[in-house]
Amino acid sequence: xxxxxxxxxxxxxxxxxxxxxxxxxxxxxxxxxxxxxxxxxxxxxxxxxxxxxxxxxxxxxxxxxxxxxxxxxxxxxxxxxxxxxxxxxxxxxxxxxxxxxxxxxxxxxxxxxxxxxxxxxxxxxxxxxxx
Amino acid sequence: xxxxxxxxxxxxxxxxxxxxxxxxxxxxxxxxxxxxxxxxxxxxxxxxxxxxxxxxxxxxxxxxxxxxxxxxxxxxxxxxxxxxxxxxxxxxxxxxxxxxxxxxxxxxxxxxxxxxxxxxxxxxxxxxxxxxxxxxxxxxxxxxxxxxxxxxxxxxxxxxxxxxxxxxxxxxxxxxxxxxxxxxxxxxxxxxxxxxxxxxxxxxxxxxxxxxxxxxxxxxxxxxxxxxxxxxxxxxxxxxxxxxxxxxxxxxxxxxxxxxxxxxxxxxxxxxxxxxxxxxxxxxxxxxxxxxxxxxxxxxxxxxxxxxxxxxxxxxxxxxxxxxxxx
Numbered sequence: 001x002x003x004x005x006x007x008x009x010x011x012x013x014x015x016x017x018x019x020x021x022x023x024x025x026x027x028x029x030x031x032x033x034x035x036x037x038x039x040x041x042x043x044x045x046x047x048x049x050x051x052x053x054x055x056x057x058x059x060x061x062x063x064x065x066x067x068x069x070x071x072x073x074x075x076x077x078x079x080x081x082x083x084x085x086x087x088x089x090x091x092x093x094x095x096x097x098x099x100x101x102x103x104x105x106x107x108x109x110x111x112x113x114x115x116x117x118x119x120x121x122x123x124x125x126x127x128x129x130x131x
Numbered sequence: 132x133x134x135x136x137x138x139x140x141x142x143x144x145x146x147x148x149x150x151x152x153x154x155x156x157x158x159x160x161x162x163x164x165x166x167x168x169x170x171x172x173x174x175x176x177x178x179x180x181x182x183x184x185x186x187x188x189x190x191x192x193x194x195x196x197x198x199x200x201x202x203x204x205x206x207x208x209x210x211x212x213x214x215x216x217x218x219x220x221x222x223x224x225x226x227x228x229x230x231x232x233x234x235x236x237x238x239x240x241x242x243x244x245x246x247x248x249x250x251x252x253x254x255x256x257x258x259x260x261x262x263x264x265x266x267x268x269x270x271x272x273x274x275x276x277x278x279x280x281x282x283x284x285x286x287x288x289x290x291x292x293x294x295x296x297x298x299x300x301x302x303x304x305x306x307x308x309x310x311x312x313x314x315x316x317x318x319x320x321x322x323x324x325x326x327x328x329x330x331x332x333x334x335x336x337x338x339x340x341x342x343x344x345x346x347x348x349x350x351x352x353x354x355x356x357x358x359x360x361x362x363x364x365x366x367x368x369x370x371x372x373x374x375x376x377x378x379x380x381x382x383x384x385x386x387x388x389x390x391x392x393x394x395x396x397x398x399x400x401x402x403x404x405x406x407x408x409x410x411x412x413x414x415x416x417x418x419x420x421x422x423x424x425x426x427x428x429x430x431x432x433x434x435x436x437x438x439x440x441x442x443x444x445x446x447x448x449x450x451x452x453x454x455x456x457x458x
Contacts, residue, residue: 048360
């Protein structure tokens with residue numbers, strides 16, 4: 001990649017950051033250049049962000065319709081999946097899956113709720129509600 | 132309070148370690164740190180999942196740059212992990228009070244200064260802490276052009292995040308700066324190590340790993356939503372996760388060019404040019420994939436797999452030649 005080909009396409013996902021890339025200047029030296037983004041990166045990052053957003057949105061609808069607990073929504077809202085939530089809380093996956101059932105989630109002990117809330121970076125009251 | 136050795140870098144670990152070594156009086160570039168630690172690699176690890184997708188790495192595992200550079204420079208780093216966040220923070224404060232600049236491994240997700248769309252649960256990020264003011268830590272994060280601040284609670288959460296590659300509060304300091312001149316001998320050794328990795332007789336590593344990934348890609352169902360996520364994920368690992376472009380190939384080319392200025396290593400300058408061209412091939416692969424992800428072209432696993440196979444072949448020839456030239 002030559003210096004004049006370093007993409008400056010204003011990638012939204014960088015949030016104003018510029019990233020360092022390596023490119024060749026006119027004299028053939030490879031130097032660090034600041035890039036404000038390449039559309040390719042924007043496409044793949046947006047894809048990943050969009051995927052997590054859609055998982056959270058589905059979970060939110062399920063919670064509204066009483067099909068799932070708010071815990072499932074918050075797991076996706078925090079960009080986690082079942083495996084990561086299990087690792088973060090030390091609670092087995094099958095147990096978490098059970099806690100996705102609203103009637104069971106409603107009866108969880110304060111201690112259990114606190115474990116979830118801490119792993120998700122929330123207050124317990126937030127965990128029990130949708131935003 | 133400022134940190135004069137903050138330099139913008141492509142990759143967090145090579146950036147952090149080169150800035151830290153500079154702080155201790157040994158001027159070294161990011162590319163040199165990356166190359167000397169033999170950090171370039173490729174690994175396709177289908178049994179380690181990140182959000183349900185396989186780990187695809189274009190470099191050696193976390194910490195190997197720090198350890199590798201320490202060995203080459205005969206410098207000494209000290210690593211510490213902690214059982215609980217309170218102890219981890221107390222030790223960080225203690226080291227800062229003694230005037231140390233401290234390296235940390237953290238999660239990206241819990242760092243509030245990161246752009247919202249870049250905050251994923253990725254646990255092997257590196258940054259330097261050079262001071263504390265009130266409740267804020269002063270941070271030199273080499274992926275940014277400027278130094279930043281982070282409140283104590285967020286930093287602690289980022290240091291003690293759980294999951295794959297959990298940092299367990301890891302902090303490191305440099306105990307002893309090593310040698311300050313880089314000899315052709317150590318550079319040669321490091322390059323041969325990278326050749327060995329890239330040509331390793333293991334199916335998931337190096338040029339064979341690239342081929343195996345191609346074989347996985349070719350089996351993707353073009354109609355499935357999951358397939359698009361899978362190929363998008365490859366490009367994120369290659370371009371998005373701080374690689375300096377083309378999955379570290381440009382960064383390594385910069386290293387080869389720098390080494391070419393040492394006596395007896397002039398032939399590396401041609402290799403640097405060749406690797407830049409291979410890097411352009413990786414960028415073309417990224418572009419083709421992104422167009423499919425976006426729906427501008429139909430998802431075609433065969434085309435993508437062919438591009439990967441071609442890159443694997445090119446790298447195989449490249450590292451063979453490089454090895455021969457140095458022996």
